[in-house]
Amino acid sequence: MNTSFLQDMFSTITRRDALRRRRSGNTTPVDHSHVLAACRALLDSDGEASSITLASRALELYARLDADEKVRFFERLTHDFSADPERVDQAYAAYRESRDERDLQALFDTCEPSRQELLRRLNLTSGGTHELVRMREDLLARLDKASPLNALDADFKHLFSSWFNRGFLMLRRIDWNTPAAILERIIRYEAVHEIHDWNDLRRRLDARDRRCFAFFHPAIGDEPLIFVEVALHKGLPDQIQPILDSNHHDIGEPEGADTAAFFGISNCQTGLRGISFGNFLIKQVVQELKQELPNLRNFVTLSPVPGFRQWLDSTQRGEASPLDDETRETLAQLDDDHWHTDPERAAALRDVIRPLAAHYLVREKNRHGLPLNPVARFHLGNGAELHRINWLGDTSNKGLQQAAGLMVNYLYVIDDIERNHEQYTTDGTIACSSAVRDLNRRARKLLKGDNEK
Secondary structure (H helix, E strand, C coil), rough: CCHHHHHHHHHHHHHHHHHHHCCCCCCCCCHHHHHHHHHHHHHHHCHHHHHHHHHHHHHHHHCCCCCHHHHHHHHHHHHHHCCCHHHHHHHHHHHHHHCCCCHHHHHHHHHHCCCHHHHHHHHCCCHHHHHHHHHHHHHHHHCCCCCCCCHHHHHHHHHHHCCCCCCEEEECCCCCCCCHHHHHHHHHHHCCCCCCCHHHHHHHHCCCCCEEEECCCCCCCCCCCEEEEEEEEEECCCCHHHHHCCCCCCCCCCHHHCEEEEEEEEEECCHHCCCCHHHHHHHHHHHHHHEEEEECCEEECECCCHHHHHHHHHCCCCCCCCCCCCCCCHHHHHHHCCCCHHHHHHHHHHHHHHHHHHHHHHCCCCCCCCCCCCHHHHHHCCCCCCEEEECCCCHHHHHHHHCCCCCCEEECCHHHHHHHHHHHHHHHCCCCCCHHHHHHHCCCCCCCCCCCC
């Protein structure tokens, strides 16, 4: 018998059933216990057809929970569907005694929480994958470092890492002929430089000097996972405003470009946070662009520096500030919202801020010993080089507030990517240009107690 036909038939039935329930406007109160009962029935089910129907029912009930009931559901799911400690102890004792591969496999099976199998079964129904991504989005909104729900989140990440591995991702170019439903999502999900209207979107997609690519997943359909916007350029760009200007074109024809500048990378699904797509996306887009435009020599980002202004303000203020008095007086001019329009003040601030930005990006680390700045972690982890710190690269209100107007070029040199990535992951070495290293050295004169050789 054709099992694919049966799966399609059952999926059609569950889709119709879910649609019927939504249209019926069912207002019967639902709490977390109803969802838990549906989940237990799903785990007890042996047949594929019944499992698909039960999975659909459980997800439909979950969607009707309010915020507080969802938290209670997550708490019970974490506690009640965990691994059985006594069975784990027994399985470990058996393996410790025998050192047999079968006992080792039994130990692995026993250690897996039953909630992982539950999530797999919930994924059986049509649209289940996307519903589970939304479920994790709900979970992430309620997590903190000490939350016991982190164990449940680890299960989601473990499964999503397999379900969304590179082999399932599909790269598609987004242009003005892309279906409108996808274009609307691109507008909604743009997280770096807001897309103001359809004309703004058309400029970014339809112009000769623009490209946009996105990753999709067959189980998610027309929902993009992540997308990147690219500007074709002559030389390395140092300002975002000309790129965003609808009347500005750096080149006449694509063949005249020697640089592909990635100026916006947006993750679209909050529920997939921590599942890495960006490194695959950039590397594959580089290959796509090289095939289309062999004259391209430089692949570079024009990236924001979120968090730099906050770090700068905290470093400047207080009696324990490591900055000398003259530097602090100079930085105090940032309190005037119009400082960047005064050439004299802007020049004085430039001579202080660019070195401190190099120090921030190269030396300031988080508790894991990685760069404090999240954008730096992303690109340096992908094997890019911290190439240039651009003064007044973004003079928008957002750019001034988050980074004192700075933007950064991270350079992807194809022959160096693997080596840079290896050195970064093994010993934390950050690949820097000589210009950035020079700025970092100049920062030592501004910071008291910085004795780095």
